[in-house]
Amino acid sequence: MPPMRYKAGIETRDKILAATRLLIATDGLEGTTIKAICNEAGILPGSFYNLFDSKEQAILSVVRQAIDAVDPDLAHRGTDTLADLVEAYVRFMEEDDNLASVYIRIAFSGANNSDLRGRVLRHHQGRVGRFAAAMQRSAPELTTEQAERRAETLVSALNGIALHRVLDPDFDVAWHARVLLEDAAAVT
Amino acid sequence: MPPMRYKAGIETRDKILAATRLLIATDGLEGTTIKAICNEAGILPGSFYNLFDSKEQAILSVVRQAIDAVDPDLAHRGTDTLADLVEAYVRFMEEDDNLASVYIRIAFSGANNSDLRGRVLRHHQGRVGRFAAAMQRSAPELTTEQAERRAETLVSALNGIALHRVLDPDFDVAWHARVLLEDAAAVT
DNA sequence: TTCAAATTAGAATGGACACTCAAATACTGA
């Protein structure tokens, strides 16, 4: 595995990642074979293995992209409202179409693979934490544990919405997400 | 494929279905191989193919069981409240553990297979319809379309909860489902 | 008890898959 010194290698690597991303998003993990990736990228298996040690490695790269894209670092400021967080998720799903499908498909299809599972679970924890913090900011009477639990409800429900959209591209994510948000807000 | 006249055949068939159900629930579709099924059922491939035409057929049988179990025919009376429907779903998930996991895993992992996809989608439609009807019963000011949309939100969100539980068996489905229900009820 | 049919055993087949490798070609710094 020579270390990509020439332009051609970098371009091929990008083509491979784009192909992998597209395939996971549209066909799921089981449809994402080396042959399919090479086909989509317009290369041959030898080239793939010149740049990646394994299929797993390419998939992990794409998953990392997806996880990074779910909540942009805006959220780190610690001043976002719940509405901001939900809106960011909705925007991600609408704009970063394929990456969003990757995120959802991996979170649940690939849940048996230990590497992927760990990565996704850790990310989910952080995500719930951020939602909980935002809830407490707007409703300080909630204990941390109460906020965590309600945040878990909301995040899981949002994932359900996102999941539905993977199956039905016309599903109006923005509308349904807003309903969940408003319902939750009306109570707290 | 001789037509199961003897007791032994029926027992073997049951063992195969139980093994398939367990494997889909715990390992997902990709872990459900003929070898694994035979292993779990304590038989050999020859016996499997004496009773089923294909692996697909066994899986479809299990999926049919799961779909039938999601909402027992109680719901057909057309007098259920939203709370009844949610409670029935929660009970299904808590009592029929493996079948519930099968339902969720198939709905999303197997979403590429045309046969499974059609079956699951059709079932989902009916399910949303029943939730919408219950909503309209308790809030007659809603138009049919409004009720349908809100029902879709709730059912998707519930599926998100159910999905989370497949990944984390300790997830408190009943509690989170109740939160969703109450939040939705508080608004309408 | 007997016999035809049901059931099981278990090796064998063919295809798809992830991955390897040696040879050919393309690139770029000197």
Added chain:
DNA sequence: TCAGTATTTGAGTGTCCATTCTAATTTGAA
């Protein structure tokens, strides 16, 4: 231009999978 390394090629390897087949065994009705 040229040498040396990056990159591509495409056929090949071994493994695992679903499925098939034939011979053996078991069943139960008469």
